[in-house]
Amino acid sequence: MMKDKVWxxxxxxxxxxxxxxxxxxxxxxxFTKKIKCVKNSRILEAGCGTGMSLSMLQKxxxxxxxxxxxxxxxxxxxxxxxxxxxxxxxxxxxxxxxxLIFAQxxxxxxxxxxxxKTVDExxxxxxxxxxxxxxxxxxIDIASRIYKFFGLKWIFPDEEYYDEDFLTxxxxxxxxxxxxxxxxxFYLITINSE
Numbered sequence: 001m002m003k004d005k006v007w008x009x010x011x012x013x014x015x016x017x018x019x020x021x022x023x024x025x026x027x028x029x030x031f032t033k034k035i036k037c038v039k040n041s042r043i044l045e046a047g048c049g050t051g052m053s054l055s056m057l058q059k060x061x062x063x064x065x066x067x068x069x070x071x072x073x074x075x076x077x078x079x080x081x082x083x084x085x086x087x088x089x090x091x092x093x094x095x096x097x098x099x100l101i102f103a104q105x106x107x108x109x110x111x112x113x114x115x116x117k118t119v120d121e122x123x124x125x126x127x128x129x130x131x132x133x134x135x136x137x138x139x140i141d142i143a144s145r146i147y148k149f150f151g152l153k154w155i156f157p158d159e160e161y162y163d164e165d166f167l168t169x170x171x172x173x174x175x176x177x178x179x180x181x182x183x184x185x186f187y188l189i190t191i192n193s194e
Contacts, residue, residue: 024049024052025052027104027182027186028052028053028056028104029056030181030182031053031102031104031132031181031182031188032053032056032057034130034181034188035057035061035100035102035130037061037099037100038099039060039061040060040061040062041061041062041099041100042061042062042064042097042098042099042100043057043061043062043063043064043098043099043100043101043102044063044064044065044066044093044097044098044100044101044102044125044126045063045064045065045066045101045102045103046065046066046088046101046102046103046106046118046122047066047067047068047088047103047104047105047106048065048066048067048076048080048083049067049072049076050072050075050076050078050079051065051075051076051077051078051079051080051083052079053065053102053104054076054079054080054082054083055079055080058080063080063082064082064083064084064098065080065082065083065084066083066084066085066086066088066091067083067085067086068085068086068087068088069085070085073085088103088106088118088121088122089114089117089118089121090121091121091124091125093125095124095125096124096125096126096127097125097126098125098126099126099128100126100128100129100130101122101125101126101128101129101130102129102130102131103122103130103131103132104131104132105132105134106118106131107119107131107133108133108134108156108159108160108161108162109156109158109159109160112170115170116170119131119171119174119191122191123174123191123193127192127193128190128191128192128193129189129190129191129193130188130189130190130191131188131189131191132181132182132186132187132188132189133161133162133167133186133187133189134159134160134161134162134185134186134187135161135162135163135180135184135185135186135187136161136162136163136166137161137163138161138184138185138186139183139184139185140161140185140186141161144156144159144161162187164178164187167187167189171189171191174191174193175191175192175193176189176190176191177189177190177192178190
């Protein structure tokens with residue numbers, strides 16, 4: 001319940017967080033350009049927030065999104081009608097129901113055990129998974145440390161930052177491709193389980 005409130009605050013903060021939302025829009029734009037699926041492919045976004053990525057993708061693909069926050073899902077439906085409330089660790093879909101499932105800015109808020117459960121569940125839903133996680137010593141990690149150094153509250157106190165070796169070890173049972181993304185702020189992880 002507490003996490004829902006954190007996400008409601010982040011996604012629904014409006015002009016107060018203009019800079020964060022501008023950066024997020026730019027990141028979503030670049031991320032959607034990485035998606036290379038056949039036209040009309042079924043794509044699921046995990047943790048879709050206010051639906052910005054879905055709105056960019058729905059012109060070309062059949063998209064569905066979900067988030068854990070009821071308030072955020074209400075806002076997302078203004079951009080994309082196929083959005084619902086769900087927990088990524090237990091999704092109401094049959095195996096291989098989507099051509100691609102993706103998530104941005106989600107895994108870094110989970111425990112190691114929950115990351116494994118989440119990736120397993122995402123891999124059950126689709127053979128192709130794309131996700132981003134913030135890089136250790138990337139600009140977002142550095143910004144969070146600066147905030148904390150000056151006693152300021154970072155927007156996501158539970159956020160973790162990862163290096164490539166850790167990610168490779170954590171997800172070793174999958175065929176991974178890890179690349180730098182968004183000006184070295186994030187790693188883009190692609191998992192193919194075919």
